[in-house]
Amino acid sequence: MFVTTIYGKNDVRYEEAPDPQLSTGTDAIVKVVASCVCGSDLWRYRGVQPVKEPTRIGHEFVGIVESIGDRVGKIKVGDFVIASFYDCDMTCINCRNGFSTSCLERGAWGARDHFGAFADGGQGEYVRVPHADGTLVATPEQPSEELIPQLLTLADVFGTGHHAAISAGVTQGSNVVVVGDGAVGLSGVLAASRLGAARIVLMSRHADRQNLGRDFGATDIVAERGDDGIAAVTALFDGIGADAVLECVGTKESMDQALRSARPGGQVGFVGVPAGGAELPISQLFRSNVGVRGGVAPVRNYIDELLPEVWNGSLTPGRVFDLTLPLSEVAEAYAAMDERRAIKVLLQP
Amino acid sequence: MFVTTIYGKNDVRYEEAPDPQLSTGTDAIVKVVASCVCGSDLWRYRGVQPVKEPTRIGHEFVGIVESIGDRVGKIKVGDFVIASFYDCDMTCINCRNGFSTSCLERGAWGARDHFGAFADGGQGEYVRVPHADGTLVATPEQPSEELIPQLLTLADVFGTGHHAAISAGVTQGSNVVVVGDGAVGLSGVLAASRLGAARIVLMSRHADRQNLGRDFGATDIVAERGDDGIAAVTALFDGIGADAVLECVGTKESMDQALRSARPGGQVGFVGVPAGGAELPISQLFRSNVGVRGGVAPVRNYIDELLPEVWNGSLTPGRVFDLTLPLSEVAEAYAAMDERRAIKVLLQP
Incomplete structure (x- = not known):
């Protein structure tokens, strides 16, 4: 064969x-x-x-x-x-x-x-x-x-997006951010929408992926990254951030983006395979009560x-x-x- | 004054x-x-x-x-x-x-x-x-x-123990491990018991604390630490570990103990103020799907x-x-x- x-x-x-x-x-x-x-x-x-x-x-x-x-x-x-x-x-x-x-x-x-x-x-x-x-x-x-x-x-891919949403605790009425506009991130948008999220922000800089994300249920697109991206996201959510954040990339930068996009007491669901060197900053989690959950779906x-x-x-x-x-x-x-x-x-x- | x-x-x-x-x-x-x-x-x-x-x-x-x-x-x-x-x-x-x-x-x-x-x-x-x-x-x-x-x-102290239990997702029937036999850990035992945990293992080497832990609802005591402690805990829980682990110390060693005491898909609730240098090992969390949630209560x-x-x-x-x-x-x-x-x-x- x-x-x-x-x-x-x-x-x-x-x-x-x-x-x-x-x-x-x-x-x-x-x-x-x-x-x-x-x-x-x-x-x-x-x-x-x-x-x-x-x-x-x-x-x-x-x-x-x-x-x-x-x-x-x-x-x-x-x-x-x-x-x-x-x-x-x-x-x-x-x-x-x-x-x-x-x-x-x-x-x-x-x-x-x-x-x-x-x-x-x-x-x-x-x-x-x-x-x-x-x-x-x-x-x-x-x-x-x-x-x-x-x-x-x-x-x-869809099961993995679903796992990100489940791990982030998405439920009816959740405010959600999805970090990553690859196939997994887009699947996460669809999964969050299916679970009843009220608002879904897709972080994306590519028009074709933004369009598919909107079709899958994204209500907002944020193209900025880093501090600007976090500022844009928190501005959308009462100045404090989202209830649930789906981390669908796996880099140190994307995890940082995810953690800082969550409101105090919010939750990050992560499915991006961790790309070397990124450990989770426990003091930051401690101060904010942001939970982290996820992994291989x-x-x-x-x-x-x-x-x-x-x-x-x-x-x-x-x-x-x-x-x-x-x-x-x-x-x-x-x-x-x-x-x-x-x-x-x-x-x- | x-x-x-x-x-x-x-x-x-x-x-x-x-x-x-x-x-x-x-x-x-x-x-x-x-x-x-x-x-x-x-x-x-x-x-x-x-x-x-x-x-x-x-x-x-x-x-x-x-x-x-x-x-x-x-x-x-x-x-x-x-x-x-x-x-x-x-x-x-x-x-x-x-x-x-x-x-x-x-x-x-x-x-x-x-x-x-x-x-x-x-x-x-x-x-x-x-x-x-x-x-x-x-x-x-x-x-x-x-x-x-x-x-x-x-x-x-009791609210903080309760927060550890809530953050670890303790619910009716949960299998629980409590890392730390200080006042917070003991409060965590009481909180887990109140929430309906089926079995509560207190990790403790001090007789007076073990006794109070038992009065608060601990069903088992494990005195060993490190690899021996983890082996003792997993042996109590089907060889895979506990559903919910309360981390009530805040050191690198205690967090390691907690993470490795949780079963795949389990959850660590942490309230020990992180004592310098301990970051969370994301690849380990990824592989095991062990969630981490908690912080200042x-x-x-x-x-x-x-x-x-x-x-x-x-x-x-x-x-x-x-x-x-x-x-x-x-x-x-x-x-x-x-x-x-x-x-x-x-x-x-």
Whole structure:
């Protein structure tokens, strides 16, 4: 089969690899229908994270189940399935607590699973999925073409935006700020709107992202950053800041922006993968009583709640995909996202 | 009148100072009936925080209103009142949001108030209280002798323990760990118990504190610290840690203990004043989805909720006072707390 392998900075290749084989009894082979590139994939592509050896890449995909292990009970051959961006059993105590990202048998795509077998990367033609009954969610029936990008967002990006909103404590009537206008930030706008936020400020300097943000529910746009950005945000919220701030970038600057945009007693929900060196200033938090909560999003736990509204078309989170390419052009997909020519690229094997 | 002034490390003096005078129209003069020493007072006493010039000290007191400014409406001469450990108007947006510690007109004891007039320290015979209608809460009637220490805890220590529990998200059935067996930690045990925690582990190495902790609702005691302490705690909670952890110390070590005692997706409520240099490790929080929330406790906002149960005797948070001294022996009060001969010392002017 053809897959995507990252070799190093700016070096992503479409190449052949062995077909996956069932091996643990609880796994499944999925034929990928759609995959995509994540902002976090760019960290290795940009050289921010080193690539020690050629590594299979991609962790967001939907597809059709080709075969299943003999102990798979819920998932069936032929099912259209959404994979979460990690594998999990959904039976351990952390999964049951709502934090499947801390599954006691958690594994990652493009790596050895909990049992030592290989789980393929998501940017490929086929993927061996460990813990098929836990990791995969089957849709009610085969989806239409138009639904596929929408469903794909449940694998990571929309669930991650939702986690930012949940972690920030967004609820009916909240005043919200979203830091970051990438696909996750825009998903956070949609999630906050869905949760009933009264006012949503999107911090963005790009017209296309501002427009999509408005469609997703942003009521205000702030283009300034740093002190000017904070001044603009606090001016919108009684001079004190927002109830809930979604940090969807992961840099020291963006976290500072987020913390200082929250009102005393407000809450920052963060999902941006922390980019080195940024620790949280505890004295600042202590003085302001601003809470911080978030992390790697347990999207698998959110699919049951979010899928119905995506399936019936009332939510269209797939609008974050503004470019679709064949998987063979995966290198161009990375370049387009790296150069901000695209918000998020969908790949078709 | 006689007051307490801190001159520097290990140098607290009982000395004369001018009687306070009403000055802003919204203030009151309170004759102090009981005051006490706070763990945070020890920071200057121990030289951890420098004392730049002789400073009036003490921020917890109850007493009787002697006189009021002409614009004071709720508080009356003769009322028995509880002061919060800061002054606040209770009308600004932050006060209304539940965070009176961020009152837009907030002031501190032993310092100039928002209007530039002097607010006395709490460890003295009389205190001029700015924002009397906001800062002070009158009890339903004159309290009995036995009730006075109980009421005094609402000025800071019990409200601060309650804030730790609230910030950690303690609710009916929670599994809880309390880091710190000082008066605040013990108050946190009582607060968590009141909120319905199923199991409360107190980390303590002192028999007298362990005993009071048990009386306050601790179900388990862990004497170990560091890795051994964390291993003992996680073993008690399904191998994953507690839902809610109350950090009631403020050191780097205690915060580390707290963060690592929480389960994935758990929450740390922190009220220990951060002692220099401890920043929060964002990558660790990201991986575990452990939230952190807390800070300087808005105890004024909690008095309405907590007072009835203290007044009717169903809560006895005043048991944290294990030594009572006349105000003239305030230097001995500091020494007793510094040397851990007392958990918390009550002072009678």
